[in-house]
Amino acid sequence: xxxxxxxxxxxxxxxxxxxxxxxxxxxxxxxxxxxxxxxxxxxxxxxxxxxxxxxxxxxxxxxxxxxxxxxxxxxxxxxxxxxxxxxxxxxxxxxxxxxxxxxxxxxxxxxxxxxxxxxxxxxxxxxxxxxxxxxxxxxxxxxxxxxxxxxxxxxxxxxxxxxxxxxxxxxxxxxxxxxxxxxxxxxxxxxxxxxxxxxxxxxxxxxxxxxxxxxxxxxxxxxxxxxxxxxxxxxxxxxxxxxxxxxxxxxxxxxxxxxxxxx
Amino acid sequence: xxxxxxxxxxxxxxxxxxxxxxxxxxxxxxxxxxxxxxxxxxxxxxxxxxxxxxxxxxxxxxxxxxxxxxxxxxxxxxxxxxxxxxxxxxxxxxxxxxxxxxxxxxxxxxxxxxxxxxxxxxxxxxxxxxxxxxxxxxxxxxxxxxxxxxxxxxxxxxxxxxxxxxxxxxxxxxxxxxxxxxxxxxxxxxxxxxxxxxxxxxxxxxxxxxxxxxxxxxxxxxxxxxxxxxxxxxxxxxxxxxxxxxxxxxxxxxxxxxxxxxxxxxxxxxxxxxxxxxxxxxxxxxxxxxxxxxxxxxxxxxxxxxxxxxxxxxxxxxxxxxxxxxxxxxxxxxxxxxxxxxxxxxxxxxxxxxxxxxxxxxxxxxxxxxxxxxxxxxxxxxxxxxxxxxxxxxxxxxxxxxxxxxxxxxxxxxxxxxxxxxxxxxxxxxxxxxxxxxxxxxxxxxxxxxxxxxxxxxxxxxxxxxxx
Numbered sequence: 001x002x003x004x005x006x007x008x009x010x011x012x013x014x015x016x017x018x019x020x021x022x023x024x025x026x027x028x029x030x031x032x033x034x035x036x037x038x039x040x041x042x043x044x045x046x047x048x049x050x051x052x053x054x055x056x057x058x059x060x061x062x063x064x065x066x067x068x069x070x071x072x073x074x075x076x077x078x079x080x081x082x083x084x085x086x087x088x089x090x091x092x093x094x095x096x097x098x099x100x101x102x103x104x105x106x107x108x109x110x111x112x113x114x115x116x117x118x119x120x121x122x123x124x125x126x127x128x129x130x131x132x133x134x135x136x137x138x139x140x141x142x143x144x145x146x147x148x149x150x151x152x153x154x155x156x157x158x159x160x161x162x163x164x165x166x167x168x169x170x171x172x173x174x175x176x177x178x179x180x181x182x183x184x185x186x187x188x189x190x191x192x193x194x195x196x197x198x199x200x201x202x203x204x205x206x207x208x209x210x211x212x213x214x215x216x217x218x219x220x221x222x223x224x225x226x227x228x229x230x231x232x233x234x235x236x237x238x239x240x241x242x243x244x245x246x247x248x249x250x251x252x253x254x255x256x257x258x259x260x261x262x263x
Numbered sequence: 264x265x266x267x268x269x270x271x272x273x274x275x276x277x278x279x280x281x282x283x284x285x286x287x288x289x290x291x292x293x294x295x296x297x298x299x300x301x302x303x304x305x306x307x308x309x310x311x312x313x314x315x316x317x318x319x320x321x322x323x324x325x326x327x328x329x330x331x332x333x334x335x336x337x338x339x340x341x342x343x344x345x346x347x348x349x350x351x352x353x354x355x356x357x358x359x360x361x362x363x364x365x366x367x368x369x370x371x372x373x374x375x376x377x378x379x380x381x382x383x384x385x386x387x388x389x390x391x392x393x394x395x396x397x398x399x400x401x402x403x404x405x406x407x408x409x410x411x412x413x414x415x416x417x418x419x420x421x422x423x424x425x426x427x428x429x430x431x432x433x434x435x436x437x438x439x440x441x442x443x444x445x446x447x448x449x450x451x452x453x454x455x456x457x458x459x460x461x462x463x464x465x466x467x468x469x470x471x472x473x474x475x476x477x478x479x480x481x482x483x484x485x486x487x488x489x490x491x492x493x494x495x496x497x498x499x500x501x502x503x504x505x506x507x508x509x510x511x512x513x514x515x516x517x518x519x520x521x522x523x524x525x526x527x528x529x530x531x532x533x534x535x536x537x538x539x540x541x542x543x544x545x546x547x548x549x550x551x552x553x554x555x556x557x558x559x560x561x562x563x564x565x566x567x568x569x570x571x572x573x574x575x576x577x578x579x580x581x582x583x584x585x586x587x588x589x590x591x592x593x594x595x596x597x598x599x600x601x602x603x604x605x606x607x608x609x610x611x612x613x614x615x616x617x618x619x620x621x622x623x624x625x626x627x628x629x630x631x632x633x634x635x636x637x638x639x640x641x642x643x644x645x646x647x648x649x650x651x652x653x654x655x656x657x658x659x660x661x662x663x664x665x666x667x668x669x670x671x672x673x674x675x676x677x678x679x680x681x682x683x684x685x686x687x688x689x690x691x692x693x694x695x696x697x698x699x700x701x702x703x704x705x706x707x708x709x710x711x712x713x714x715x716x717x718x719x720x721x722x723x724x725x726x727x728x729x730x731x
Contacts, residue, residue: 014482018407020642022477026672046490066417070488137636170637172410217642220668247677250668257664261630 004238005038006230009050011060011079012071013043016098019172021061023217024094027226028057034246037234046074052086056233062097062215072102072115080118087120092233093209096218100203100211101125101175121204121211122182123195125175132174138261139171139192139214141202143225166190167225168258169216177213179204186212191263208232221254268309268369271302275362295355298362306354307394309361310379312371315342317379317395318562321388321423322403322449324607325555326352328547329403330382331583332559332576337378340563340572345371346380350584353384357391378566385419389426392438400426401441401562403554405448406499407480407643408604409635416480420448427456441561443554444514445501447491448481453514463561464516466535470523470550471495471502476609477643486511497550498613499606518561523553527618532556536564543577547587549614551607556580585711587614590722594698597718603634603707605643612648615703622653624703625692626670627660627685627710634707638662646673655695657681659688660710685713689721 010025025041032039044050050058063071083103087093095103103120110129117124142165167187176196179185185195186203194202194213203212210229212218219226227243234241275298282293298305310317315337320330327350334344347360365371383391385405392400402423407416427440437458443449444464453460465471472495479500484491489508496502505512517537524531530545530553545556556577563573582588590597600615602608615622630636650673658667659682667679682688689704696702706714 017477017643019410019637020639023639023642023669023672026642030672064417067483070483170639172637216637216639216665220642220672221665249678250664250671253681254664254668257662 003036003038004234004241005040006032006233007040007042007054007056009042009044009055009058011044011050011058011075011099012046012063014045015067015071016061016063018062018064019097019170019215020217021059021096021215024059024061024096024219027217027219028059028230031223031226031230031243031246035244037230037241044079046070047078050079050082050086052082052089052091055086055091056236057092057094057229058083058086059094060096060099060102062099064098068098068102075102075118076116083118084120087207087209090208090236092229093120094229095209095211096215097173097213100213101173101177103209103211104177104204105180107175120209121206122180123177123204123211124180125177127175134172134174135176135193135197135213136172137170137192137263138168138258139194139202139263140166140168140190140259141187141192141194141214142190143167143187166255166259167212167214167218167222168255168261169214169218169222171213171215173213177204182206186210216258221251221258223248223251223255265302265304265308267302268305269367271298271305272362272365272367272369274298274301275359279359279362292351292355292359294362295351295357295359299355299358304394306358306361309365309369309371310345310357310395312374313345313377313379314375315378315566317381317397318399318401318566319381319383319388319391319395319397320401320403320558320562321383321385322401322443323385323406323408323419323604324610325403325551325558326382327583328552328555328586329401329558329562330380332556332580333380333562335576335580336559336563336568336573337380337566339576340568341376342378343373343376344380345377347382348583350382352382353387354390354394357381357383357395386422389422392426396436397438399439399441399562399565401558402443402449402452403558404443404446404499404501404606405481406604406606407640408607410637410640416448420451423452427452439565441558441565442514443501443558444516445497445503446481447485447500447504447513450514451485454486461518461561461565462514462516463518463557464513464520465497465523465550465554465557466516466519466521467523468495468503470525470553471497476606477645484509484511498610518557518564520553520557523550525550525553525617530556534560536560538564538570541570541574543574545577546580547582549587549610551610551614552587585706585715588715590718592718592721593693595693595696596699596701597693597704597722598701599704599706599711599715599718601708601711602705605640608644608705609648611705612645615705616649616652618701620652620701622649622703623655623692623696623700624649624653624705625657625659625688626666627688627704627706627714628658628662628666629660629707629710630662631709634709638665641666641669644669646670646675650674657688657692657695659683659685660707685710686717689714689717
């Protein structure tokens with residue numbers, strides 16, 4: 001078999017990059033290349049079309065409101081159908097913060113106006129008004145990767161993973177997100193706010209589409225999640241690809257330290 | 264005088280003194296908080312005594328250095344500044360400075376010679392404009408910084424527009440706004456503003472490059488939303504920009520830096536103003552410091568301060584607290600360069616990378632309130648810039664683990680060393696620096712306060728520039 005290649009499409013890297021989202025791409029690249037897996041990156045801006053069949057993982061990050069407004073029309077006009085189709089076909093999607101909201105069904109502004117979203121996740125987001133507090137702070141959540149992947153990861157690692165089931169990072173969002181029946185939460189909040197600070201959920205999961213509010217960047221210090229996404233993304237074309245253990249001392253240390261932070 | 268003013272001054276001073284006695288730091292913030300509680304109009308009243316009026320300086324990066332430069336220029340011109348130079352730049356910091364300067368009866372000595380020079384937090388500007396009514400407002404630049412506090416960069420831009428519009432409504436003596444023509448977000452403030460506008464900018468294209476850095480926040484036109492195009496970029500989204508779609512374009516500077524020559528420890532500058540050409544040998548380096556000096560020259564020009572004051576004040580300038588400050592510690596040259604957001608730190612990294620020889624760098628990353636509790640900005644920062652010329656590095660600060668991970672990605676090795684204790688980190692860094700060698704200390708804001716104090720103590724307070 002030829003060298004596997006992870007083909008990543010990054011949506012709006014220039015317009016949606018507010019919270020260190022570049023780190024997620026750097027992380028995916030590093031964790032592939034360190035294992036001899038080739039990494040191909042396509043950056044898609046305004047007007048560019050997504051080649052769903054030539055993509056294994058789609059990433060989109062956070063934006064400011066102004067840029068989000070610039071992006072949303074283009075997203076719906078030129079990319080939404082292709083992303084939906086790709087997700088239905090098993091392509092991995094990672095949508096962080098602003099992109100997570102955009103990939104829901106709609107966003108309700110404090111004025112009551114509803115802006116349509118891509119509708120991949122069965123969820124909606126409400127802005128409670130300028131007077132309401134933004135949900136800002138360190139966050140730790142507990143997630144459950146699919147059991148076979150989780151056990152596989154444990155076996156592959158030279159250093160046993162402690163807290164493999166936690167994701168740690170930072171959240172900063174005004175909108176409150178509520179999941180519908182068709183989406184399940186990505187994780188349970190241990191400390192922090194998560195989707196809406198009320199129901200204890202964080203993020204959403206639909207097929208291989210992952211949505212979350214967590215940045216920081218998300219992936220570098222959550223290597224278990226990063227590997228989980230890489231393995232999922234490669235499985236569609238290559239079957240199970242063994243992800244060899246790589247040096248994760250700095251990653252494990254950063255993850256462990258983040259678990260101890262106060263919110 | 265408001266009868267509560269004397270009481271407010273007394274209460275503020277007492278609170279400040281108590282706070283210092285209890286070892287709770289400099290007591291600057293608390294003195295202002297208490298005084299404002301007793302007399303909410305205190306800043307308006309005391310600043311009103313300044314016979315030469317007030318100049319405010321705001322922006323993401325450069326406001327401390329720019330306002331200190333204005334302080335020096337004003338001093339050289341025979342004025343006595345009223346300046347919140349401790350860096351406490353919200354309302355309470357300004358109040359604390361005024362409480363400190365006022366007599367107990369609420370008067371200010373030599374009031375006719377007083378010029379208020381106010382370094383103002385970006386989000387505090389509307390309040391300062393309303394209370395102080397400055398003659399001049401200098402805007403440096405606008406970048407992402409402390410998003411956990413401000414929410415979004417656009418929130419800051421909006422608050423600036425509000426500051427200027429509220430002022431237009433209530434005041435017929437509108438302040439002159441001094442704007443960075445090269446920063447599209449700052450230059451935008453001049454459109455539609457009802458008062459006088461003066462633009463400054465770098466004309467010397469050789470100081471820039473063609474690529475737009477990752478850490479850019481305003482790359483689309485604020486008028487029409489189209490992508491801006493650049494013939495040259497200096498850093499971030501600062502450069503010679505124009506909108507190919509609606510024709511919105513960088514204003515021609517009234518005060519222009521026509522030549523800049525960056526050396527290891529200095530910058531040679533030629534500045535053209537309406538009054539003529541100034542040649543300045545600035546004893547600081549980095550394009551960002553040339554911008555600070557340019558902003559100070561522009562502000563001073565509007566105030567009517569003469570070039571015979573401007574040039575010597577800038578040529579004898581010594582760095583502000585932790586901003587390219589130099590110390591001698593045990594025969595080592597220790598340079599402290601504050602870097603607290605992607606754009607600012609990128610400028611610092613570029614400056615360090617341009618120095619000759621191999622570098623030893625002690626990085627600090629703190630996540631205190633004043634640093635911003637969200638450290639995700641390190642992933643927007645190009646630590647890669649200094650990696651090739653650096654042969655020793657240590658990650659310190661409250662978030663040393665995150666920093667070490669970022670440095671790993673920048674190519675500094677899989678297992679970058681970590682040290683949480685500030686004094687120990689400095690000790691390790693000095694041990695790694697040979698006698699006669701240079702150590703670069705690159706901290707975030709609260710880390711800078713801590714490590715600078717230890718460095719200054721170990722240096723016997725001998726300031727490199729002042730001692731030279």
